[in-house]
Amino acid sequence: MAETDQGRPLAPVRVHPRSDDEEKALKTMNRRRKIKLCGCVTAILLLLLVIVIVILAFTVFKVKDPKVTTNEIQLTNFGVNLVQIPTPQVKINMTMVVNMSIKNDNIASIKLGNSTTTVYYRGITVADAVIPPGLVKAKKTTRLNVTIEVMADRLVSSPNLLGDVVQGEMVMNTYSIIPGRVKILFIKKHVEMKMNCTMTINISKRGIENMTCTHKVKL
Structure with a gap:
């Protein structure tokens, strides 16, 4: 009886072919996995790009104040x-030359707009x-x-000019305002530079003394 069982052939393994619906479902599942993977990779890359841009915006690409x-000032x-x-x-006749400098520490140029320099004598505008x-x-x-x-x-x-001339000194002021614009990649900034100087004109020496200036920059 044992010999009969050992000699009996094994039943063949039946392989069920996949139906068309199963093939489509499998392809759809694989496609979704690939889309999800691509989406995750893209999101990570975009996040890294944003982080790099933010770091650069606050370091290399940060707009700096011009100096x-x-x-x-010469007569x-x-x-x-x-x-x-x-x-x-x-x-009286008077011509003066104001020498100014603007230092740009940015990695992009600064475009300067139309600017003005005004001269005041005791609150009166005497030159533009x-x-x-x-x-x-x-x-x-x-x-x-x-x-x-x-x-x-x-x-x-x-009415104060005669007295100042007799005393030999005239106090005058110059005020300059220079607008500008700097653009670094997508970062655009408008800048306004102001310079205010007070000076004493020594009439006998025909020169300028005791000049003091203040400078302000606004981004």
Whole structure:
């Protein structure tokens, strides 16, 4: 009996072929897995890109304040005459040159817009000068020379001029405002530079003394 059982052949293994629906379901499942994997990889890459951009925006690409300086103010033409007859009068002519510099520490250039420099004498506007647009290249310093013709009629209209001329000194102010724009990749910033200087003009020496300046930069 045992020999009969051992000699009996094994039943063949039946393989059930997959139906079309099963094949489609399997392909759909594999496709979804690939889409999910691609989506995860894309999301991770985008997150890393955002992190890198944020880091660069606050380090390398951060817009820095330009440094503005009033280097010197010179009188290139200056003359004062005190006329006594018939009444004391002052005749005056004055031309000054304001030398300024703008240092750009950014990795992009700064475009300068139309600017102005105004001269005041005891609160009276006695001169205006227009500074044309310009460019301060990246990591460079640009110098600006502004020539200003003082309007004598406005100057002599001040009731304090005669007394100041007799004392030998005149206190005047210059005020410059320079707008600009800097763009680093997608970061765009408008900048406004202001310079205010107070000086004493020594009439006998025909020169400027005791000049003090303040500078402000606003992004």
